[in-house]
Amino acid sequence: MSQKPKVAFYWCASCGGCEEAVVDLDEAILEVTAAVDVVFWPVALDFKRKDVEAMPERSIAITFLNGAVRTSEQLEMTHLLRRKSQLLVAVGSCAQLGGIPGLANMFDRESILEEVYLLSTATANPERQLPEVRSRENGHTLELPVFFQRVRALNQVVEVDYFIPGCPPTPKMFRTAFETLMGKQRPKKGTVLAPDCALCDECPRKDTKPADLTITRFTRPQQMLVDDQKCLLAQGLLCMGPATRAGCEALCVRGNMVCTGCCGPTSRVRDQGAKILSALSILVQSKEEPEIRSMQASIPDPVGSFYRYSLASSLLRRKRFAGAAKTR
Amino acid sequence: MAEQQQLTAGANRGGRRITIDPITRLEGHGKIEVFLDESGEVERAYFQIPELRGFEKFVQGRPVEEMPQITSRICGVCPTAHHMAATKAIDNVYKLEPPLAAKIIRELIYSTFVVEDHALHFYFLGGPDFVVGPDAPPAERNVLGVIAKVGLETGKKVIAMRSRLRDLMALVGGKAAHPVFGLPGGVAKRFTPEMRKKFQEVAAEAVEFAQFTLRIFEDVVLKNDDYVNLILSDAYTHRTYYMGMVDAHNRLNFYDGMLRVVAPDGREFEKFAPSRYLENIAEHVEPWTYVKFCYLKTVGWKGFKEGMESGVYSVAPLARLNVSDGMATPFAQHAYEQFFSTVGPKPVHHTLANHWARVVELLYAAERMRELADEPALTDEDVRVLPSEKPKEGVGVVEAPRGTLIHHYQTDEDGLVAKANLIVATQNNAARIAMSVEKAAKALIHGDDVPESVLNRVEMAFRAYDPCNGCATHALPGSMPLVIRVQKQDGSTAAVLRRDFYGNVLRE
Numbered sequence: 001m002s003q004k005p006k007v008a009f010y011w012c013a014s015c016g017g018c019e020e021a022v023v024d025l026d027e028a029i030l031e032v033t034a035a036v037d038v039v040f041w042p043v044a045l046d047f048k049r050k051d052v053e054a055m056p057e058r059s060i061a062i063t064f065l066n067g068a069v070r071t072s073e074q075l076e077m078t079h080l081l082r083r084k085s086q087l088l089v090a091v092g093s094c095a096q097l098g099g100i101p102g103l104a105n106m107f108d109r110e111s112i113l114e115e116v117y118l119l120s121t122a123t124a125n126p127e128r129q130l131p132e133v134r135s136r137e138n139g140h141t142l143e144l145p146v147f148f149q150r151v152r153a154l155n156q157v158v159e160v161d162y163f164i165p166g167c168p169p170t171p172k173m174f175r176t177a178f179e180t181l182m183g184k185q186r187p188k189k190g191t192v193l194a195p196d197c198a199l200c201d202e203c204p205r206k207d208t209k210p211a212d213l214t215i216t217r218f219t220r221p222q223q224m225l226v227d228d229q230k231c232l233l234a235q236g237l238l239c240m241g242p243a244t245r246a247g248c249e250a251l252c253v254r255g256n257m258v259c260t261g262c263c264g265p266t267s268r269v270r271d272q273g274a275k276i277l278s279a280l281s282i283l284v285q286s287k288e289e290p291e292i293r294s295m296q297a298s299i300p301d302p303v304g305s306f307y308r309y310s311l312a313s314s315l316l317r318r319k320r321f322a323g324a325a326k327t328r
Numbered sequence: 329m330a331e332q333q334q335l336t337a338g339a340n341r342g343g344r345r346i347t348i349d350p351i352t353r354l355e356g357h358g359k360i361e362v363f364l365d366e367s368g369e370v371e372r373a374y375f376q377i378p379e380l381r382g383f384e385k386f387v388q389g390r391p392v393e394e395m396p397q398i399t400s401r402i403c404g405v406c407p408t409a410h411h412m413a414a415t416k417a418i419d420n421v422y423k424l425e426p427p428l429a430a431k432i433i434r435e436l437i438y439s440t441f442v443v444e445d446h447a448l449h450f451y452f453l454g455g456p457d458f459v460v461g462p463d464a465p466p467a468e469r470n471v472l473g474v475i476a477k478v479g480l481e482t483g484k485k486v487i488a489m490r491s492r493l494r495d496l497m498a499l500v501g502g503k504a505a506h507p508v509f510g511l512p513g514g515v516a517k518r519f520t521p522e523m524r525k526k527f528q529e530v531a532a533e534a535v536e537f538a539q540f541t542l543r544i545f546e547d548v549v550l551k552n553d554d555y556v557n558l559i560l561s562d563a564y565t566h567r568t569y570y571m572g573m574v575d576a577h578n579r580l581n582f583y584d585g586m587l588r589v590v591a592p593d594g595r596e597f598e599k600f601a602p603s604r605y606l607e608n609i610a611e612h613v614e615p616w617t618y619v620k621f622c623y624l625k626t627v628g629w630k631g632f633k634e635g636m637e638s639g640v641y642s643v644a645p646l647a648r649l650n651v652s653d654g655m656a657t658p659f660a661q662h663a664y665e666q667f668f669s670t671v672g673p674k675p676v677h678h679t680l681a682n683h684w685a686r687v688v689e690l691l692y693a694a695e696r697m698r699e700l701a702d703e704p705a706l707t708d709e710d711v712r713v714l715p716s717e718k719p720k721e722g723v724g725v726v727e728a729p730r731g732t733l734i735h736h737y738q739t740d741e742d743g744l745v746a747k748a749n750l751i752v753a754t755q756n757n758a759a760r761i762a763m764s765v766e767k768a769a770k771a772l773i774h775g776d777d778v779p780e781s782v783l784n785r786v787e788m789a790f791r792a793y794d795p796c797n798g799c800a801t802h803a804l805p806g807s808m809p810l811v812i813r814v815q816k817q818d819g820s821t822a823a824v825l826r827r828d829f830y831g832n833v834l835r836e
Contacts, residue, residue, distance in 0.1 A: 011357075017505045018404065019405075024504070026490070045466070046352045047352070048352070073378050073380065104381065106386060116384055116385065122611045125609045131617065137616055168505050251503075253401045253499055254502050255509060301391050304398075327331070
């Protein structure tokens with residue numbers, strides 16, 4: 001009987017990128033598997049849901065859970081793993097903030113259903129058939145999870161002990177967080193396990209960011225050639241660096257593209273979109289309305305730019321829908 | 329559906345129900361429901377995908393140049409495939425022809441990604457079933473079991489190879505998981521001579537690694553009669569159409585080309601430019617799963633059936649070898665010939681042969697990496713063209729490791745997405761996967777008392793396709809319909825009330 005601590009990995013409305021981050025530990029994964037017993041990890045191991053259900057309460061030392069909560073199955077698995085685990089760690093933007101799937105909160109369920117199953121160009125569906133939570137085939141009953149009206153981050157449905165940010169977290173971020181959790185001195189519950197400063201602090205181009213930076217308008221990346229040494233914000237590109245937590249070593253910027261905000265805000269900020277709005281407004285030089293409007297018009301998609309990863313957990317949460325109140 | 333009017337909670341005709349939940353060692357979520365009749369034989373089996381997120385809807389209103397990075401979040405295992413299809417689509421939205429260097433860079437990083445992803449499947453996902461064995465205990469049937477079997481030194485070599493490939497991808501795309509290189513008309517960064525040198529070194533290692541993997545497959549699988557019989561067995565065989573992307577000489581190309589469809593009897597059925605996919609591919613909806621099933625439009629949807637009369641088709645490694653007249657690189661060509669002389673003639677219909685075909689493709693992708701890393705124009709300074717036309721509409725198609733991937737966007741005048749259509753790799757295989765799982769279940773499950781290893785052999789029926797269910801169900805379905813059956817004391821039905829997805833209550 002192994003005395004090693006038990007660890008589980010699971011994914012909700014997820015792309016699998018956070019699982020890849022673990023695989024990207026490369027050889028270090030052998031150290032991890034030597035130190036712990038992985039008891040559930042559907043991408044890599046053959047343990048099933050019933051194996052988890054059979055485990056005693058709180059017998060799993062740490063469950064690493066990625067993905068947002070979109071369906072009833074994900075909600076059930078989240079609650080199941082919470083009961084069976086001492087620590088529940090939200091891994092990645094989707095679990096921490098709702099992630100890119102959270103952009104679906106701009107639409108109601110019905111219009112989404114209509115787009116996919118009735119209006120989408122290649123779909124041939126004259127009977128207007130939709131997937132059903134319960135359906136009958138050849139005398140057998142088949143079930144699918146309920147698709148909720150909105151996307152939620154993990155801590156909107158269950159108590160979360162720690163967060164590892166990023167889309168996905170880099171292998172280094174994951175490894176550092178893992179070592180911290182396995183160590184003797186754990187940080188305070190609720191801590192985001194990454195540096196607590198803005199990305200600009202660790203950006204390789206930070207020395208080229210002018211102290212007196214001003215913006216008149218933004219440029220979309222396809223409209224200009226991008227200098228691969230200079231601060232991207234200074235070049236007029238919409239970079240989320242000032243409102244985004246550090247930890248990733250600015251990999252996107254090293255790819256010569258802007259930061260899009262995946263590590264979420266620092267601990268001092270409640271709403272990442274509001275933070276970038278206030279950071280950008282400071283940079284706007286003009287006080288004349290036509291020029292301000294021109295600057296605003298140069299940002300074609302504020303929600304998608306400012307709340308790309310965090311809409312579900314922001315103060316906004318979701319778009320208000322016309323018509324009858326729609327709850328779950 | 330008529331049968332839905334007799335919904336009775338939980339009850340099923342006949343005998344037992346076996347559930348495999350969740351399916352494992354693939355990307356994405358799924359479960360398999362197997363229904364036995366009174367004599368313990370499998371009556372029906374269903375491969376259900378319970379997940380969806382709704383990309384096709386929530387990308388509406390997003391700037392189209394953001395699509396490479398937004399759609400890559402459909403899948404964290406194959407993000408480069410979505411990133412690339414999206415990048416090609418936005419080239420077309422702006423009617424841009426990227427400079428030569430940009431095209432070489434794109435195909436080079438793409439070939440690197442295919443090597444890495446195919447290796448991931450062989451060693452981590454599907455491979456354990458063969459290397460460790462389909463009947464091995466669940467705790468050993470995984471990459472750690474593979475390492476225990478092939479030895480730690482070999483295991484570390486595999487891990488190290490993957491690591492070097494991922495590092496190369498990060499060199500070009502910022503990071504391997506959700507890379508950022510794609511822009512309309514080019515790529516974000518030029519290639520330096522130092523980068524070329526790194527790619528050349530790793531490409532040479534990758535070719536050796538691919539040959540090494542092929543040898544493992546030969547030693548572990550092809551020399552094992554039980555495995556060969558498993559591959560050739562009828563339980564894992566379906567005679568369907570096949571589709572894949574080919575170059576001007578009808579040889580497989582992952583990055584660009586025409587789409588070629590071959591019939592179950594091997595004749596070329598269709599060959600079309602990717603922009604004309606709508607004339608050839610349609611999607612079918614079933615109420616018991618969130619994935620939509622692709623089929624050939626001109627043949628039609630005839631249900632989950634194989635044969636010339638059914639529009640069901642397959643994509644990915646086996647399909648791509650079936651539709652190609654050969655491979656464009658020498659070692660892969662030799663492996664291709666060996667493949668068909670062993671399990672042929674063309675087309676090969678044995679689903680498990682996908683595992684072998686995948687390693688042949690791994691070798692081609694590695695050789696292609698080497699060719700492209702040597703291209704003189706790779707380090708040219710010009711890697712971008714700027715748009716001059718107004719954005720409108722574009723289709724971008726690549727061969728993802730798991731099959732043909734189609735991104736199609738329509739935008740408004742400002743380049744914001746008005747409509748998006750995504751036909752994602754595994755969707756092309758969805759019907760055949762469902763058929764494979766049911767056929768394997770019927771062949772292997774007899775009676776109530778089913779050993780766990782038999783359930784794994786049913787799972788092997790989908791694993792050969794290396795499915796990506798997060799990809800397949802990028803789409804989002806609907807609300808909870810509700811049926812209330814009011815029963816009188818004598819058990820007869822007094823009324824049936826149904827709430828539809830608009831919230832209307834109808835009395836039947």
